[in-house]
Amino acid sequence: MTDFEEKKQSLVTEIEEDSIEGTFENLTSLQDKNSADIIEVELSGNASDNTVNVFSSSYVPERHEIQLDFILDRYPLLTIDEALDIVKKAEEYHEDDFNFPIPTMEKLHMLVKGPEQSGLTLEEYEIELCLEAVLMKFHSPYPEVRAVTNPVDDPSEYVETIRAYIIGLFWSGVGSMVAEMFQARQPALTLKSTVLQLLVYPCGMAAAKILPDLGITIRGTRHSLNPGPWTYKEQMFATIMTNTGGRFSNLINYVFLFGLPVFYDQTWVGFGFMILLNISTEYFGFGMAGILRRWVVYSPKAVWPTMLPTLALNKTLLLPEEKTAIHGWTMTRYKFLLIFMIGSFVYYFLPDFLFQALSTFNWMTWIAPQNKNLAFITGSILGLGFNPISTFDWAVINNQQPLVTPFYATLNYYLGAVGGALLILALYYTNYKSTAYLPINSANTFDNEASKYNVSRVSQNNKLDIDAYKNYSPPYLSAGNLVRQGAAFAQYTLSFVFVGLTDWRLLKSTFYGMYRSIRYRNSSGYNDFDDPITRMMTAYPEVPDWWYYCILLISLVMGIIAFQLYPLGIGVWIIFVVFAISMALLVPSAIVYAVSGYQLVMNDFMALVGGYLAPGSGMGVLMCRFYGWNTDTQAETFVSDLKLGHYAKLPPRAVFRGQMVATFLHVFVTIGGIYTVLDVIPDLCTTGQVDRYTCPVENGMFTSVTLFGTIGPDRIFNTLYPGLSYCFLVGALVAILFYFLRRYFPDKCRYIHPVVIMSGVASWGQTYNLSYYTPGMIISYFFMYLMKRRYLAWWTKYNYVLTSALTAGTAFSAILIFGAINYTRTTVNWWGNTVYKAGVDGTTAARLTLNEGEYFGIRRGTFS
Template identity: 50%
Template structure:
């Protein structure tokens, strides 16, 4: 039998068809059919009845159509493209290299070698090289499935409003809780199903297309579009945190900050991020390497809810994803009451400090509140364990960042014990700013009535001093600002260059309109049937939002020059490409906003408000824009039309702009002692406190005084950053795969995690969980991991979020308490008081620079 006929039989043959052949030919066909099933099952990470699905038949047909020559070409290109790809499975990479070595090198029979070669090539060409992505996406698409329906906008608007209000409130809590997309997906699904049964088939026809209230069954794409709306709109808004810092009496006490100003700036920053995100699609949405691991649980949950699933036996597990999610959700919902209400010591499990509660040194090293958190068992609370997203981001990311946190903590400890720059007179790891008598810095003592710097008052009072943790945070952050663009431009130069050329062509030729033509991966090929959103649409939104922001800055007493805002914007756009590339590959978002603080300190010296206004755009670049991009990638994986995503994101952002303002006003009006580090219900406002500290240090006092007088060595961190990258670049270029998973940017970003109210105790449990699931189980039980891992994190997170909301509404607001040892032991000692220092000041004693040493 010739090869063409044999391939046809292998692809289409049932056992009955194979029975038509006889003897050795029949046995050979059956063996090859079985082998190809095993290969496809392994590559798709599914089990049992997969070959009866549309998915498997598509893949097998492509295997049959592919020639050996084409397969060799595809695999050769893949080996080159993925040679330094952290997410590409190492075992698959080595297997491909063996296959490229030829039949003799593979040790396989000719027929089996040919099949193996074509299977590997087909999976890459027609689906995805990453098992994580193959687990939550399809290699086929049906453009006729309803997507942008009326009921999508109705449900999306409702849940955006609910999610935005709740998330804005709980973002100010530590640890924060959120009604994230995994939770809202669960709520949207029954609403969508209900709509398909109760809504009438009323509609209208527009431009040849009928739009109905009820076009039929609730679809997977409708679910995804609502999820994208919620993911964009039901997020906390960055500018309202700035509004808190501006308005509250404990911060800048600017009572003129009201609805009008907050709305203009909130609107401007939100839509500036949206416009910028659209322009960056060529760099971080369409490239295959831009895997975006953080969005995969969302895709997995939607598939569990809407995609039919056959009962399978995977390592003894037969439970469906749907049931598995709900069992986890219920269990997590019930259990969270224990560490949150009934036995809170299990949440912040600083058990080592219980040995000697008044021992300051023990609290500083092992404490979870005050200290560094060097403790092997720090929590039994999923809200704390999940802080580093250990079941979402790749384990190499978790491990690299943990190494950075660990090493940074050791360095921090050594500097603190030697009293570098008088830090031993202060707590070791907070973002607060202090005067030279150890009290919180009172900004009003060095300001004029117009909130500008008064040098005479400053000389009479004190320079601002920050903790050792905050110094570590600043030093690592400064190093990152120069290290990231240096490292990424060298290691990802080809990707950046090709995207820049494509962007220029797209802007130059408006009628060309689409970036899809520059990419030929499977996902993009499927998306080419839909009209793309032209780059100039996003450019218009970006420019309009910038103009509105400038109007807001100029119309209100912000004391901020317009030119300073424009410069910050240019800087932010330039930094966005390398940081977004890191985020899309590793799953970690790098905070690059502090660079705006320093530049503003030089451009508009001695002005805390101007410093805040410049920073808001610097922060927006590396936060809001990356969130929009991630959702565009999620739509890309789901084959949701680009223009549907464009309209949905715009509408969701508009709703969120209004709702978040109301939420933050509610908090400021109703929560006593709001944003205090000792706030009873943990509404400590980590980010607003950090904003205030940085604005004092680099805005009011200014970087000149900070770098030249108080902390003169800090400025050298900008030089250390790129210098530290050089050895890693050399290792990556000449060390081969031995050093593939060592990522210096992630290690440095781990060092930067100090100086907030978080410490090692929030990262250690994530390392354990990440190793167990994202390395060991993924490596040795890949079929189970692919089916259940993302459902596991979704179920646990959803249960915690729902439980946290109920606890807040029933227990927290009523200020009810359960007073017993399990709820007081972790806060009864020095660690719980959060004020202990290594060196104590006597009454009237001060530390730091003497009068005359600062000006």
């Protein structure tokens, strides 16, 4: 062993033992030996209270690649006074930060008080203070971000190459097709960004070896087909392009509601209409993403936990690592990825094909299959899913991304879902508003004979026929759907008021930044932030705001053309109102998503708005809901990818061009996916569809459109469900309550997020239940809480790689099963594939039944 290697090993050992003595001497002696060497430092996380970690306690003990010259070059640059000022500012800035580690905040409090009260010697205090300041000023205060990003950047690294465009567009098209084809399935399947990244990587590596060095020169810059090795930034650039289409459907499957016989059966819906809607809504979301940058891209508080696995996987694939031991594990991340991905691929054949009861593991109902109450409470299909072990299927477990979303957010969401379930039980068993005559948790709307509501009986020329309505029935909601509607209404005011109160400084500064960008075209949004990543990004020209404003204008024009050319029966002025409301709601929604990892759903509010703007018009409400949901969803998708590029230090204008091109392709591919689904899937969007294409989201949409469109909000709020109107007030009051609780009890209420809790309450009414949330909660507690606290080194190295591997293997297996087995109607008929749906849980039973000729609810002739 050479002298350098001995000192390197000594450094690793001393940091593992968390001893300060001698470590700095080793660091200094190593600086001249090999300052560019990247050392894989192993940290055990078992530091005692009276020792000092050379990388400071905020640099949570973890396995992390640390470039020695980065630490060594910056440590001497800070004076004690400068370091103290940095720490004080960090303490103030992150005081109300959900994602800021509590131990780190406690450490900042201690350092700010001075060496006398720290319990450290003056020398130890100064080392701690300076190292803490180095991380705050030159890296990231979040251990999750430090684990997947680099503190340095190389602006000369290839990014926007010809081969990156080719590979990115190809897999964007594949991802778009898969997402659209499986959107209507329960559970839906998509090629998530981590999966697409695994497909992009071998293509990029092969292109670097196979393609010739041919190119063209444009404005003095040569663009080669093969400029050299496939780079980290090329990989991220291509991945961002695939994310445009591959993360999930763009929800153009709303056209199912226009065209399918089970919904509105409008035969005029075709290619031209879909093209105009798709371009209008997608590019409006794209334009909004540019405006949102100041809130959720540049701000360091916007962690975007859902983006971190993509960055972790990119490091696993493209950056070298040494084979070192972490808690006895010596396996490289790449080998770990392959093993678990192959295992997941093989295993998924069990729950999805050979033994489907493992996926829907409603074992409690097997005890007494015909017991309704047992099925209502514990069932996974009809029931509420109170079941501690409800699935062995990663596609179900991963419903809320438990290895990605912070544990506090998963816990808040789960508590909200449990609270919603208890409220559903209370409504159902008291027969509130006749809910006991209906399935306990259904997305459908029902008539007074418990049949699916037939809108065609009360609608003529897309308008409500009052006489027909009086002779038929009002629409009734299941207990689950009623809870969802109320929670959704409360969520709108809750999120708007809560974010406005807690983040008013950020909102104020960014609105001023928008004003400044309009008045001074050359101003930069980077000027409002001083975190390390933003400072590094100033090396690249920023995308001017007016580029995004032009895209917003073009998308608006396309929407106007659609309203004018097709018989929607509503005025074009509605599109301006919906766009304005979408922009207002999008700011708090994006902030919550960026911090917690949970995406708020604002579509029901748009349906309500549509009900007032176009009274009695189901088509009008459908269009409002379509624009409201799709523009917001697309905006949050695009802006999350902007954050991904921000973390990876990609040139913003390159990301802009890549997203523009990939979006254009996505528009056409998704429409092709719709036509494919319509051609090959029988009985689409019907209950019990053989391939699980039951369209839970689409049925939920139809319920909302029926309520607030055809019937109208006045009838819903004044006659049928008057309590729903008070939910808006409840949301605002809850926001004010939690704001003051966090203000006066910051430590006790630090991780209570009322918006995420309300999102959990609103998760009902679309056939998803606790059987989809409980397994993820258990997994999140184990990995995102216990493992992260006790085995941080292992967690940092393997956690995000594990979720990528399991998700990728499951997705590849699902596609193979669908294409080679389900499509050919190949089945395995045995107990393991029938038991889960053999009892009441597999039906649409209700607690109370009707005799022939009977009906429930408001007496006919007494409503209008």
